[in-house]
Amino acid sequence: MSLYTPGDNQGSFIIDADISYIYGEPLQQTGGGHSSQSLEVEILVDEVQLKLQHTVKVNSTSNELDFPLHSLAPRSQPYSVTLKATRSTGGRVYTATTQVYRLPERTDGGSVTKVDSLYGGLLVQNKTSSSSKWSSLLPYSFYVSWDGWLEKSLSNVQKFKDQGYNIIHIVPNAGLANQAFNFTELNLFLDKCDEIGLWVMYDMRWTYKNLTSVREQVNMLKTRKSMLLWYTGDEPDGQGDPLNATKITYDLIKSLDPWHPVSLCLNCYNFYYEEYSSGADIILSDVYPIAVNTSWSVVYDTACNTTYGCCGCDDCEGTLDDISVRLDRFTEYQSWIGSAPKPLWGVPMAFGNESFWTRYPTADEEVSMTMLSVNHNAKGIVMWDYPTSVELAQVTSELSRVLADEEVAGFLLGAPTVALRAIGQQNMDVAGWRVGARMLVSILALQTPAWDSSVTIALPEGARGVSKVLWGSGEWRVVGGQLVKKGGRGLETDLVIVEFEGGH
Missing domain, CATH: 2.60.40 (Immunoglobulin-like)
Known part of the structure; x- marks a missing residue:
């Protein structure tokens, strides 16, 4: 888990010892081939003298090693962990480092969101009912316009939840002087989310590079019982934001609020993926392949190819497969840069009749985009955007009753894809x-x-x-x-x- 709390008695480390031809240190061939080799693993949590030993096979993944948590006193700072692996035949020693959080109990009424590092799901407690049980949550929802819909009536919050969506991603108002929200109105909205148990994905797209504003917003909202996760960069790669911007903000948010993960959405096929993705625990992918010309830009009247032009879907063919290809690529990128796997979420297209896109998706296309994302390991779905067409509102409400169900989440978040x-x-x-x-x-x-x-x-x-x-x-x-x-x-x-x- 991304973090443990005082009520947890046991945790586990995940050890991947797979062979890479792109990243890592040399592994010499020995008699019998790689598959017959093993690694003697030693894990040290230095400050508490916790020492674990295990044997894993070379070219194996998802090896779980349990460890007791009683010796890790709850605190806000993470514990440093060092792994040393030695081949059973002797020779080279391989090392890796990570961190483990065992956070103090929250006394301010705020929520806690855990990220499952093995299967990529979220675990939450229902603070509205004061439940201590941890449950898997598969987010299924929309980006929702604040000034275009939510702000108009507080009853819209209940209407949205009644459609079956289990979280809400509120899009801030760039037209305001603070480029965020009318916080008096927002707090009334959040009171309602707390009351009815609607999880909030809080968006700072226009302000995430303003660290003073980020600090104010996080400190204002981090104790909300409906807070699920933060969202910083919205297509920072497409916008050409400074390469270190997402990581700088990520570090600040974690110092203020270690209880919730941070997310962002990447738009490009591959434009400084490593740098931008370093600023998030969860990566979203927004590929919009429906009713779009991927070779000629109808907005800029230019060609679109691998090096030039914007057609609304970067390096796309204009087919549904664009969605699965992008998610598979992001998974590959994570392995290429030697990073632990990060959960991926899909952002299916639920709009149309604008700029690059000549129509809305059909109901069948919407379901296909969602389930294609899920089939390629997306652990959350947040569609762009709401309000949407009557047809899409109806079919997504129907699908929400399936995907947000606890039984389905048990499969999608409890086993490998x-x-x-x-x-x-x-x-x-x-x-x-x-x-x-x-x-x-x-x-x-x-x-x-x-x-x-x-x-x-x-x-x-x-x-x-x-x-x-x-x-x-x-x-x-x-x-x-x-x-x-x-x-x-x-x-x-x-x-x-x-x-x-x-x-x-």
């Missing part, structure tokens, strides 16, 4: 999450024409049947250990739970 292969029809994207004897399977047919071929999806051994249909046609069946279906409509999305032998 595993890509599954569909045979018999091109352009399908399938992923699964297995917990115990059950697997959640998300199936997307990304082609637009209807299709009549038979499709099979290979499953792990022991699959015995579909136990629940959460979204879609309900026509998938388990036959011979595979999911099977004949025919379907274009842009069809199905979400099902498969039972395995030994399940109930």
